[in-house]
Amino acid sequence: MNENGKTAYDILGLVTGLEATEAEIKKLEQAYRVLTDLQARGALDDLLRAKMQRQARRSSENxxxxxxxxxxxxxxxxxxxxxxxxxxxxxxxxxxxxxxxxxxAARPKSPWLRQSPALSRQYTADELRRIFSTHGSVQDVVVRESRRKSSKSSNPGRVKASALVVLASPEEVARAANSLCGDLADPLLVLPLAK
Known part of the structure; x- marks a missing residue:
């Protein structure tokens, strides 16, 4: 006890005596009920799994x-x-x-369609960087291909390729979208990324 008649528990705001013991016992009983009840345990596991997934998703953001x-x-x-x-x-x-x-807005998407390797060319990241550098400074280029599995089309082996190009400003994207980009036989379609 200090000179004001308060104990260390009072100064720190801790509950002492019978109330503290009852509160601790109540917490332990509740935790025991949750761990022994399969539905409650499943809900707790789902909650913890969701928290871990959210944390993993946040850590993988750019x-x-x-x-x-x-x-x-x-x-x-x-x-x-x-x-x-x-x-x-x-x-x-x-x-x-x-x-x-x-x-x-500073990221245009540029898709092109390859009917077959003989008919059209494959743009590489370096070629796209060179093509778009005429419109401004290119910060990044990501190329993606996807094969179509449609039996309806006359050429089921078509490859649709697209690239995401990061330019320095939306004005550069507008310039690239308003001009012809790429090879004349297989031009690029430049679209501002809208999300």
């Missing part, structure tokens, strides 16, 4: 999304402390949404 999401979450946490400045928080949220939309 750096830009993670940084922007973390900034937004941090500002949301600070918002209750800044109740007088509610307009500022709303404006910052709109700013971050606009910034994310701007980054998405």
């Amino acid at each position: 750096d830009l999304k993670r940084k922007m999401r973390d900034e937004l979450e941090q500002r949301e946490k600070q918002a209750p402390a800044e109740e007088g400045e509610g307009g500022t928080v709303a404006w910052e949220g709109q700013y971050l949404a606009h910034k994310l939309a701007w980054h998405r």
Whole structure:
């Protein structure tokens, strides 16, 4: 006891005596019931699995999304402390949404169709980088191919290929979309990525 007549438990705000013991016993009984009940245990396992999946999904996000999401979450946490400045928080949220939309707009998708290897060419990442560098600075190129398995088409072995090209600004994407890109025999269709 100190000079004010308070114990260390009172200073720290801890519950002592019979109430603390009953609360601990109640928690232990509840945990025991959850662990022995198969339905409750399944629900707990599902909850823990969902938390782990969310954490894994967040860790696999790209750096830009993670940084922007973390900034937004941090500002949301600070918002209750800044109740007088509610307009500022709303404006910052709109700013971050606009910034994310701007980054998405700087990515054109360029699909092309290869009927057969003899009829058309395969664009490589280096060729696409060279083609799009005439419209601005190319930050990244990702090429993807998918075989169509349609029995209805006359050529079931067609290959649809597409590439995601990251340019520095949406203006460069607009320039690329408004001009002819690629080989004249097999031109690229340049579409701004819309998501």
